[in-house]
Amino acid sequence: MARINQNYLKLPGSYLFSTIAKRVKAYEEAHPEAKIIRLGIGDVTQPIAPEVISSLHTAVDEMGKAETFRGYAPDLGYAFLREKIAKQDFQARGCDISPDEIFVSDGAKCDCGNIQEIFGLDNKIAVCDPVYPVYVDSNVMAGRTGAYDEASGRFEGVIYMPCTEENGFSPELPDEVPDLIYLCFPNNPTGAVISKDKLQAWVDYANEHDSVILYDAAYEAYITEENVPHSIYECKGAKDCAIEFRSFSKTAGFTGLRLGYTVIPKDLKTGGEELWPLWARRHGTKYNGAPYIVQRAGETVYSEKGRREITEQIKYYLENARIIREGLIAAGYQASGGVNAPYIWLKAPDNLTSWEFFDRLLDEANIVGTPGSGFGPHGEHYFRLTAFGSRENTIRAMERITKL
């Protein structure tokens, strides 16, 4: 008799953003007249940049002619894209990453979710609390955790690293040594960043204890301040302990196009075993590459004109972030983030729980945000708003919140 993976039953509900989508849909059906503004899910709203659109058209035409048609992509992704990535995202910042250490994929979510497969089930993971739910959920599904404890909102066997107002939403080095450490900076959901010194301390800690850091830098393009690392490979020794994830979703508005990549240095070993060949094996066996046309679109993001256009989009979203952040503070909210990240993290008023505030905001202001508790127990009483709306909606949303 076939038996299901019982670990799935440990998960308390559906994936956070699926739950929100269902709840909003139900509200909309009950209130068809409501003009809902969505600042919840981190989905962009600006169209794909003109230069990228133009390269997509060119690539589509290539697919329509026998001489230029492309079938299966090379295992790691097209060299034309990996070379640009290595040069502009890493070598230009003094990080010694080569094109062969880059695995192109259809997005950081898949890579962050799948990376745990190359590690044994006996590894203990550490995560920031609160944090993007994919890290914990994918490990629960694999069986790397114990049961969910309703009271604490935690899974047994996971090291939760509280990110609080007190520590500036940047976790302390844990007493219990984890095997795998998930870090995400600029952070989702808090919008906090980590200084280069502090990240170096994490790299040193990982190298000292033979831990592996899984570094999610999906929001790197939003960094505006000095001394904030764009890549973990800016730290000494990171090639011996860290894997990095990147995404085109927020950098170039590719949430609906799907493109990302993972960096696994060839030197990276754990227990004497190289990780690069394991991920290569997984990539080759269970994945078949991002579409050629999307890889060409990704290449264009690195062209001079493409770069200029996406920089404008990022500035646009960062201006939204400023409007939200300053608007919230002016309205008496406690709010942070939004300076080096598209996310603003605020405390729910009147000691409301995150979901109570979600309901109030949806009901009284027709605004969708994301309950902080969905990101972990230390997210309770907090709330995430995103800067990915249109300027008009962002301003309107702040007017409504101010009136509340």
Add this chain to the structure above:
Amino acid sequence: MARINQNYLKLPGSYLFSTIAKRVKAYEEAHPEAKIIRLGIGDVTQPIAPEVISSLHTAVDEMGKAETFRGYAPDLGYAFLREKIAKQDFQARGCDISPDEIFVSDGAKCDCGNIQEIFGLDNKIAVCDPVYPVYVDSNVMAGRTGAYDEASGRFEGVIYMPCTEENGFSPELPDEVPDLIYLCFPNNPTGAVISKDKLQAWVDYANEHDSVILYDAAYEAYITEENVPHSIYECKGAKDCAIEFRSFSKTAGFTGLRLGYTVIPKDLKTGGEELWPLWARRHGTKYNGAPYIVQRAGETVYSEKGRREITEQIKYYLENARIIREGLIAAGYQASGGVNAPYIWLKAPDNLTSWEFFDRLLDEANIVGTPGSGFGPHGEHYFRLTAFGSRENTIRAMERITKL
């Protein structure tokens, strides 16, 4: 200390097609003058159909305008595509499959590789021998098998179901009852099909023993003969025991565009647990949807004009298949398949092993094929050729083989 997933070390080499690609590359570098014809990997060569190209351009333009831009796709895929699939691929054949039972993805390879995750590690799998390597490899990686035995070419703990000339390359019901049964018809690599009666016997067997059938119908569009089922849901009771995988790769030449889908009936339970919510949870947590533009391209495959164009392409490849099959038989080879499938399965001459014949064919005729032993121990001494080349190359390849 981080520890790797030791199961990966059980795999004897790199993924079959990665190995072949490396070997061909080495040969090309040593013989730059050689005019190599590739009939190895199952990659198409005909360009994307004009109607599909046109819909891609339209969708790309939508992505470039704020009013029509699309970000994250719905979890299961866009309804416009799932509705067409349900109607034309299933309801039109009398299969009661609804759009909500269809999960759109970036290809059957990923889905076939990932599906095992929703089942416990204690399930015993059965596979055809020879077969598409993803089924076994993904289960090895997950730890659902024992060690690899060099002598037999088998993994411990897997039920191998021999597909031989004697049984028409269609396996017998196994004595030991498997929990999960992988079936692929039309078959990769043998090109064999299964009759409706015989598939019904498998469905009855699975229902009797509470096994789940994982049915890969990626080559369904190549079926030309009557009484060959296009979907397992043509069999009575299949909705209680079967998951089906489909691909646009070979149907519409999407190997470089990436689109496929998985059908999980809502009724499907094992041990009292529904499978649909588990796959929905996996899909929502570890995947982020196929690109909007590619889903629109997929929709166009179901339009009248799109359907007509891709039917012509399939006919083209099937004519290649006929040329290869008849050419091989005329040249004295023992060959089968190629009537309801794009694959021709032949026996290596002179009692050569599959890899010896691979080398001879590459060296003496500059033709790349796929060694049958790469698909399982019963594939030894066999060889796979694909019909996905151009007509010109196919004819030239047959001339070279005839001369050998």
